[in-house]
Amino acid sequence: MDFNLLYCDRVEDVLGLVGLMAMGAMQGATVMPFFGGRKAAFSLEFDDSMDSQVKNALPLLAKYNFQATFYL
Numbered sequence: 001m002d003f004n005l006l007y008c009d010r011v012e013d014v015l016g017l018v019g020l021m022a023m024g025a026m027q028g029a030t031v032m033p034f035f036g037g038r039k040a041a042f043s044l045e046f047d048d049s050m051d052s053q054v055k056n057a058l059p060l061l062a063k064y065n066f067q068a069t070f071y072l
Helices: 003-026 052-063
Strands: none
16 A cells, blocks of 8 residues: 555645635635734644655645645
C-alpha cells in the first residue's frame, strides 16, 4: 500500500471540506471573527523530511487554490 497516496486522499478531503465551509461562509453562514478582520484560519502541516510534499501536496493545494508557506 502506498501510504503517500492514502495520505494525499485524506489531505484532499480536508481541502475540499475547507473549501465547502468557505463557500457556506460566503452564502451568509455565521463564522466566528478572527484577528485582523479575517473570517477564519486554518493550518496544515507537512513533514519537512518527505519529498512527497512537492510531488503530492503542492498540486493538491493548487487544485483548491490554497497558498502555502514552507519553512526550512
